[in-house]
Amino acid sequence: FMIILSNTTIESNVPGQSYEVPDKILVQILSTDTTKPAHERIEKQFEKHGLFEAMDIGLIWLDKLNK
Secondary structure (H helix, E strand, C coil): CEEEEEEEEEECCCCCCEEEEEEEEEEEEECCCCCCCHHHCEEEEEEEECHHHHHHHHHHHHHHHHC
């Protein structure tokens, strides 16, 4: 589960054009056990700067927890 907490603006090479991209992202690895209450289903939780870092670390933790 990912939540974008803040965005940042990146200027383009084209004058007057900019892009808004995710900056700070909260990542939660959740258990699929629906018998647990919602707050107990969180296996791991962390914040990362940038979508790539969030996805990269999230996939690593997901692989480790699935083994």
